[in-house]
Amino acid sequence: MNGGTLLALAWRFAALSLIAVGGANALVPAIHAQAVDATHWLTPMAFTESIALAQAAPGPNLLLVPLVGWHVAGVGGAFVALLAFVIPSSILAVGGARFLLARSGERRVDALRWALRPVGGGLMLSSSVAVFASAARAWPVPHPWALPGLGAIAVATTLATWRWPVNPLAWIAIAAALGAVVPLR
Amino acid sequence: MPSAAEPSPVPSRGAMVREIGRLGLLGFGGVGPQSYHLFVQRTRWLSAEEFAELAGVGQALPGANTVNLVAICGDRWHGASGAVLAVAALVVPPTVIALVLAALIAPFAGAARLIAIECAIVASCAGLILATALRVFKTIVRRRFVAFAIGVVLAAAVLWRSADMPEATLVAVGIGFACESLARGRSA
Numbered sequence: 287m288n289g290g291t292l293l294a295l296a297w298r299f300a301a302l303s304l305i306a307v308g309g310a311n312a313l314v315p316a317i318h319a320q321a322v323d324a325t326h327w328l329t330p331m332a333f334t335e336s337i338a339l340a341q342a343a344p345g346p347n348l349l350l351v352p353l354v355g356w357h358v359a360g361v362g363g364a365f366v367a368l369l370a371f372v373i374p375s376s377i378l379a380v381g382g383a384r385f386l387l388a389r390s391g392e393r394r395v396d397a398l399r400w401a402l403r404p405v406g407g408g409l410m411l412s413s414s415v416a417v418f419a420s421a422a423r424a425w426p427v428p429h430p431w432a433l434p435g436l437g438a439i440a441v442a443t444t445l446a447t448w449r450w451p452v453n454p455l456a457w458i459a460i461a462a463a464l465g466a467v468v469p470l471r
Numbered sequence: 472m473p474s475a476a477e478p479s480p481v482p483s484r485g486a487m488v489r490e491i492g493r494l495g496l497l498g499f500g501g502v503g504p505q506s507y508h509l510f511v512q513r514t515r516w517l518s519a520e521e522f523a524e525l526a527g528v529g530q531a532l533p534g535a536n537t538v539n540l541v542a543i544c545g546d547r548w549h550g551a552s553g554a555v556l557a558v559a560a561l562v563v564p565p566t567v568i569a570l571v572l573a574a575l576i577a578p579f580a581g582a583a584r585l586i587a588i589e590c591a592i593v594a595s596c597a598g599l600i601l602a603t604a605l606r607v608f609k610t611i612v613r614r615r616f617v618a619f620a621i622g623v624v625l626a627a628a629v630l631w632r633s634a635d636m637p638e639a640t641l642v643a644v645g646i647g648f649a650c651e652s653l654a655r656g657r658s659a
Contacts (some may be wrong), residue, residue: 305637307644308607309536311600315633324634335580336573338589341596343572345495345565346502348535352566356573368566375534376542376558380551382532383543387524393655400618401647402531403611405640408622410604412629418597421590426583436594443598448605458595465591470583 291359292366294325299351299370306375308406308413310348315416317354327358334424337417341458348372414440427470439464481548482516484556490514491541491560496568502537502561510544517544538562614654621647 298320306313314337321327328336336357340349348371355367389395418440425432443457482490494502494509506526510517517525525547529539538558545557579585604622611618625643629636 301637304533305640306533306535307531307640308604309530309534311603314600315629316636319633319636331581331586334586334593335576335589337596338592339569339573339576341599342592343565343569344497345569346535346537346561348538348562349565349569353569353573356570361570364566364570368562372535372538372558372562375532376538376554379529379532379534379539379542380546380554383525383528383546386528386531394652397648397651397655398644399527399531400611400613400651401644403607404618404622404647405625405643406530407604407607407611407618408625408643409629409636409640410600410607411622411626412633414597414601414604415626415630416633417593417600421593421597424586424593425590426586436590439591439594440598440601443595444602444605447599447602454599457599458592461591461595462588465588466584468587468591470587 292363295355295358295363295367296370298325299355299367300374303371303373303375304378306409307402308409310346310350310371312406312409312413314350314413314420317350318416318420321354321358328354330420331424332357334420337420342462429471435468479516479518479521482514484549484553486514487545487548487553488556488560491557492564494537494541495561495565506537506540516548614651617650618647621650 302313302316302320305316318333322330322333333354336350336353340347340353343349348368351371352364352368355363355365357363359366386395386399418436421436422433425436439461443461446457447454490509490513494505497505507522511519511522525543526536526540529543530536532539538561541557541561542554545553545555547553549556576585608615608619608622621643625639628639632639
């Protein structure tokens with residue numbers, strides 16, 4: 287770990303934090319582009335592992351961020367990435383809330399609030415595809431049924447979440463159990 | 472118990488840190504659904520209307536949704552230091568747990584069975600995120616088709632060139648703002 291790496295981590299995650307419309311889950315393609323493609327901080331496999339762990343551990347969706355930082359520069363890297371990701375967007379949220387709530391009903395303000403929603407939805411759509419691609423690429427043994435199987439898990443989770451709004455951990459646990467028993471050869 | 476007409480009580484800093492810390496550790500796959508239960512039903516620190524308004528602003532602005540929500544609440548109750556305490560209470564304990572888990576499974580990294588389990592979890596996450604995205608579009612009442620078109624084009628652009636996501640995001644916000652301003656101007 288060195289100061290330059292920590293500074294690069296802080297800078298990249300601070301910038302990402304300010305475009306994370308739709309939350310941390312909307313950022314997966316951008317984090318992949320930064321941490322895997324541009325800097326080679328993580329292998330694609332380590333990235334997939336981090337997504338799985340971030341989702342399986344308790345807590346907010348942003349756990350992917352400190353896990354990437356941990357792969358780059360250990361515990362210090364994890365907290366640098368976390369703080370860089372949380373501080374700028376929190377300042378913007380507090381300021382933005384004071385501003386937007388005070389001017390609710392003004393045409394421009396309401397138009398901006400409208401415009402931010404499809405952007406969040408669109409970024410989540412792209413994340414969903416990127417997250418799926420990362421699972422498909424990482425599957426350990428080549429098999430003609432691997433891709434359709436993972437696709438079936440994804441579609442079934444979408445439909446189940448839509449139909450029964452229970453704790454999503456239930457669907458994640460079922461998926462993990464399937465991964466634990468499926469034959470690998 | 473405060474009635475609906477009375478203003479919501481302001482929690483002490485200690486109670487706020489304790490309850491938000493609990494929230495961070497209870498939630499799996501994101502803590503959004505649990506935050507409604509905590510703020511509105513369990514502690515009654517926010518009315519249902521206040522929650523909808525603050526959570527809506529937190530979701531619209533960039534950053535993790537629940538982090539934004541607790542930052543806004545902390546600021547409302549105890550100013551800037553309240554926002555710092557609330558955010559720290561939410562994110563630090565889960566981060567410590569995730570790092571311990573990462574260190575525990577690190578020796579097994581690369582084992583085929585572990586990778587298979589992780590891939591299945593990640594595929595399931597893709598489905599969860601897709602469902603959340605669809606819910607966002609479902610909650611857009613006015614001009615939903617325009618919103619969906621903007622979202623799909625943005626998603627395609629981000630997947631095509633993910634390094635240019637900041638620019639694509641800003642352009643999409645601008646287009647949405649222009650469309651909505653024009654539509655409102657015409658109907659006004």
